[in-house]
Amino acid sequence: xxxxxxxxxxxxxxxxxxxxxxxxxxxxxxxxxxxxxxxxxxxxxxxxxxxxxxxxxxxxxxxxxxxxxxxxxxxxxxxxxxxxxxxxxxxxxxxxxxxxxxxxxxxxxxxxxxxxxxxxxxxxxxxxxxxxxxxxxxxxxxxxxxxxxxxxxxxxxxxxxxxxxxxxxxxxxxxxxxxxxxxxxxxxxxxxxxxxxxxxxxxxxxxxxxxxxxxxxxxxxxxxxxxxxxxxxxxxxxxxxxxxxxxxxxxxxxxxxxxxxxxxxxxxxxxxxxxxxxxxxxxxxxxxxxxxxxxxxxxxxxxxxxxxxxxxxxxxxxxxxxxxxxxxxxxxxxxxxxxxxxxxxxxxxxxxxxxxxxxxxxxxxxxxxxxxxxxxxxxxxxxxxxxxxxxxxxxxxxxxxxxxxxxxxxxxxxxxxxxxxxxxxxxxxxxxxxxxxxxxxxxxxxxxxxxxxxxxxxxxxxxxxxxxxxxxxxxxxxxxxxxxxxxxxxxxxxxxxxxxxxxxxxxxxxxxxxxxxxxxxxxxxxxxxxxxxx
Numbered sequence: 209x210x211x212x213x214x215x216x217x218x219x220x221x222x223x224x225x226x227x228x229x230x231x232x233x234x235x236x237x238x239x240x241x242x243x244x245x246x247x248x249x250x251x252x253x254x255x256x257x258x259x260x261x262x263x264x265x266x267x268x269x270x271x272x273x274x275x276x277x278x279x280x281x282x283x284x285x286x287x288x289x290x291x292x293x294x295x296x297x298x299x300x301x302x303x304x305x306x307x308x309x310x311x312x313x314x315x316x317x318x319x320x321x322x323x324x325x326x327x328x329x330x331x332x333x334x335x336x337x338x339x340x341x342x343x344x345x346x347x348x349x350x351x352x353x354x355x356x357x358x359x360x361x362x363x364x365x366x367x368x369x370x371x372x373x374x375x376x377x378x379x380x381x382x383x384x385x386x387x388x389x390x391x392x393x394x395x396x397x398x399x400x401x402x403x404x405x406x407x408x409x410x411x412x413x414x415x416x417x418x419x420x421x422x423x424x425x426x427x428x429x430x431x432x433x434x435x436x437x438x439x440x441x442x443x444x445x446x447x448x449x450x451x452x453x454x455x456x457x458x459x460x461x462x463x464x465x466x467x468x469x470x471x472x473x474x475x476x477x478x479x480x481x482x483x484x485x486x487x488x489x490x491x492x493x494x495x496x497x498x499x500x501x502x503x504x505x506x507x508x509x510x511x512x513x514x515x516x517x518x519x520x521x522x523x524x525x526x527x528x529x530x531x532x533x534x535x536x537x538x539x540x541x542x543x544x545x546x547x548x549x550x551x552x553x554x555x556x557x558x559x560x561x562x563x564x565x566x567x568x569x570x571x572x573x574x575x576x577x578x579x580x581x582x583x584x585x586x587x588x589x590x591x592x593x594x595x596x597x598x599x600x601x602x603x604x605x606x607x608x609x610x611x612x613x614x615x616x617x618x619x620x621x622x623x624x625x626x627x628x629x630x631x632x633x634x635x636x637x638x639x640x641x642x643x644x645x646x647x648x649x650x651x652x653x654x655x656x657x658x659x660x661x662x663x664x665x666x667x668x669x670x671x672x673x674x675x676x677x678x679x680x681x682x683x684x685x686x687x688x689x690x691x692x693x694x695x696x697x698x699x700x701x702x703x704x705x706x707x708x709x710x711x712x713x714x715x716x717x718x719x720x721x722x723x724x725x726x727x728x729x730x731x732x733x734x735x736x737x738x739x740x741x742x
Contacts, residue, residue: 245415247279252418254346256504261348263358265381268292268322271351280347281318289345291321291329299328303337317345323352330360339368358385366390372508376417377403393417423494426504433512434576435486437521442478442569444525445532449561452533464533465562466555466617468602477566477595480587481573490579491660492667500663511658524645528568531640536560539633555620559599560630564637566595571642575649578664596621 253260260280264271268290275281281288289306293299306319319342321329329338342348350361362373362385375382375389379399383406386392394407395414404410409420453464463470469477497503506512540552540560570588577584599621601607608618624630653661 242274242277243414245413245418247277249415249418250278250280252422252498252501256422256501257508258421258504259343259348261342261350261361263350263353263361263385265353266351268320268351271349272320275318275320275347275349280349282316285316285318285346288318288320289341291319291325293325293328296328296331296334299325300334300337303329303334303341306341316347318347318349319345320349320351323350323354323357326350326353326357326361330357330364335364336368339364343369355381355384358382359388361385362388374421376414379403393420418498419494422501422504423497426497426507427490429507430491430512431486431489433517434489435482436513437517438482438485438569438573438576440518440521441525441528441572442482443474444522445528445569446473446565448526448529449533449565452529465558465565466599466602468598468615469562472598473566476598477591478569480591481570481584484581484584484587485573485577488579488581488584489577492663496663496667500659502659503663506658506660527644528572528641531637532561532564532568535637535640536564536633539629539636555617556624559603559617559620559624560633564634566592567634567638568641571638572645575642575645 250260262271262275262280264274266274272281289302291299291302291306293302302325321338326338328334350357353361358375358381362375365371366373366388372391373389374391374393375385376393376395377383377386378395378397380402382394382403386394386403386406391409392407394401394403394405394410396404396410396412411417411420449464453462454460465473492500492503536557540557542552570592573588602615603617603619603621605618607615657665
């Protein structure tokens, strides 16, 4: 017998002797209730294809009951794997026995592993086996784990799955896990503020996690993807025009635009519209986001911004730059004004091209925007008004007379916009850049609609905001004997859960001198089986 086993045996014998002659006169039960909305929140996150792992320091029976009360463990699950071996060989054997081949996964599984087994499973030779078995399961519960083991589990997922992890906790024992995850969320409660101070986000109740992910998190992802795609689009289009112009200027240092337009394109003319879209845009409101949690699934799959979308953005930019450059070039080549003067000069061509470019990128912004506000409108129209105002000011005779070498485009804007063919050229350029985008998106929506497209169609069809999701508490029919976990043997658990001691049966007493009816009687084991007289 080892030293640890001897110590445990002596300790158990001492506890047995101390309690041998004791009489239990009172029993106190402390109920640690779940917060409001926890089962509904977990159900919504599961519908959004978010994998949820429970890392707790509670004992196995308590952890399993928490899993059932949170709807993470269900009676209809095909199997619940339990790993409880105390040796590395035993843990490896249980993991390999419980592993189901990927092509044979035809139901929902759950994995429950305690801290002793997890210590062996996190070793070098078994961590991949643990991860493979855990990823196969719909629910993973790690019980009796230490704060260090919580952080190690998070690091394991980050290392091999390349997934974005979120850790949420409310106590000091969750700090290491919160710091190890990509996103840390702390719940302020009765267990101190350590978790809150170590987290990226904090709120008072667990159910607020649903709004953080399904609403604000999804909106943030959509806005960031649109911002990046539009940012690359407008700058690629701006740059590709110089490439086409290089074939006509011998690839010299001459720019196709006015030098002031080059300086103000990104910092003045196009900065506010894209900022408004990235701050306020949303595909559906928060109520529809709650009602359709599957809208969150494109985010983890990185559907809206990847290599494919980047390639499409470059192709789109290349096409737009070709239209922006060659349509004005063809329209102004060997063209004369109404008075017979030639208007195919460099300054007029540069003004028309930069005007077409600015209008085209703003039209693309309008096509990408799903939610219009007064701020979006003011940013877009204000940028266009600012462009024409500054252009007319810099092309004026007064600016040329004061700063001759700085503002050489004297009267270019006024003379160009006075020609009808210039307006037709601008209109044709914008039309050829916008129509293909509309046609392509229409065909894609008709042939391969996404979840987002289907929900947006439903929103437009109904024309009303979605109702706030309400989940009435459903009574679960279970074969388990209790929904609580006791730290001792079952004992009086059957009596407590059956509620027989709460029954109150009105009876009449025959030996009552006051002639008042006896409202209640004591229910004993003998009286339970006595026949009732009617």
